[in-house]
Amino acid sequence: MYPVITIGREFGSGGHDIGKAVAERLGVPFYDSAIMQQVAEQSGYAQEFINVHGEYTTGMDRWFSGSVFPMNYFGTPQDQIFSIQSRIIQDCAKKGSCVIVGRCADYILNRAGIETLNIFIHADKESRAARVLDREKDVPEDVEKFLERKDKGRRAYYRYYTDRIWGSYENYHLNLDSGFLGEENCVDLIVDIVKKLYQNP
Amino acid sequence: MYPVITIGREFGSGGHDIGKAVAERLGVPFYDSAIMQQVAEQSGYAQEFINVHGEYTTGMDRWFSGSVFPMNYFGTPQDQIFSIQSRIIQDCAKKGSCVIVGRCADYILNRAGIETLNIFIHADKESRAARVLDREKDVPEDVEKFLERKDKGRRAYYRYYTDRIWGSYENYHLNLDSGFLGEENCVDLIVDIVKKLYQNP
Numbered sequence: 001m002y003p004v005i006t007i008g009r010e011f012g013s014g015g016h017d018i019g020k021a022v023a024e025r026l027g028v029p030f031y032d033s034a035i036m037q038q039v040a041e042q043s044g045y046a047q048e049f050i051n052v053h054g055e056y057t058t059g060m061d062r063w064f065s066g067s068v069f070p071m072n073y074f075g076t077p078q079d080q081i082f083s084i085q086s087r088i089i090q091d092c093a094k095k096g097s098c099v100i101v102g103r104c105a106d107y108i109l110n111r112a113g114i115e116t117l118n119i120f121i122h123a124d125k126e127s128r129a130a131r132v133l134d135r136e137k138d139v140p141e142d143v144e145k146f147l148e149r150k151d152k153g154r155r156a157y158y159r160y161y162t163d164r165i166w167g168s169y170e171n172y173h174l175n176l177d178s179g180f181l182g183e184e185n186c187v188d189l190i191v192d193i194v195k196k197l198y199q200n201p
Numbered sequence: 202m203y204p205v206i207t208i209g210r211e212f213g214s215g216g217h218d219i220g221k222a223v224a225e226r227l228g229v230p231f232y233d234s235a236i237m238q239q240v241a242e243q244s245g246y247a248q249e250f251i252n253v254h255g256e257y258t259t260g261m262d263r264w265f266s267g268s269v270f271p272m273n274y275f276g277t278p279q280d281q282i283f284s285i286q287s288r289i290i291q292d293c294a295k296k297g298s299c300v301i302v303g304r305c306a307d308y309i310l311n312r313a314g315i316e317t318l319n320i321f322i323h324a325d326k327e328s329r330a331a332r333v334l335d336r337e338k339d340v341p342e343d344v345e346k347f348l349e350r351k352d353k354g355r356r357a358y359y360r361y362y363t364d365r366i367w368g369s370y371e372n373y374h375l376n377l378d379s380g381f382l383g384e385e386n387c388v389d390l391i392v393d394i395v396k397k398l399y400q401n402p
Contacts, residue, residue: 175376
């Protein structure tokens, strides 16, 4: 049986699309927006709010605590979302092999004793800028600063909840530069190694 | 034509053997001890001295400057070795495709405008300890501390001469966990992607 595959990724590196293609090729579920939808249903927060606070630290989250946002036993809204999200991610993984993108899934599952194949996708700024300009509707003029801000938010979020360094090699089995290797090659490479390790181990 | 492949690696991760096998499979030269021998010939230092000071910062290098070791225009003995080593690495790369292990080759060649495929091999402490105990003759009792000391020396050396962070994903196209993936799978994976990218691009 194939493993649970977690994919961390720099913003605009194509990690989401690579994960989706890997899931399709292996015939296993792909969890991304499905997780956010469940979090929305269970937490009562709007999906747009969860899209941000389920993966990014904006720098305002702690500051807001107890002022604009209600602070309670469950911590900030971000903490509540993290807690619900963690449970949903574990439920998904317990159903069997799948691909989960972002949201500290590697840490959450490893802490819960679930073995995973952890992958991190990154790319040079030029490739990422090109992808973002191609895909996003509202990109501010300075794309590089936009990328930096997005990555900073993910890095801080990951650091806060896992106490690990985002993208640091010791937390991943594979770090791939999708800009250099190409998106399709990354998919092939992941599918090949998964089949090799898990189909005929 | 195949590229120049540089391989950085944690101590005991099998990066040396993986590099050697990749070179054999691709039919290109493998540079490791050959570089050290040339450095020895051109610098006058003993090969044992170069083995250490061409890749590790021991913490004593700066302290010794001008006291035990002669300090001159060319800096410390470590600086002299780095300078000669850099030139030899560039000469190797200019001859064509090859595999070069360690010694900041990624940084040296990129700064010289030579395109490379940069790989970093790492593994969990258990796999590395097992490999080291199997291979090395004089391993102190505490293998984990021995590994930590070796990696610390390489990390500091890399940091000092490149101002980059050793193993950090943005400097590599592939980071592979040889403990999880297996040494042979790492070789296959590298050979496959090199053939894909460079044989029929």
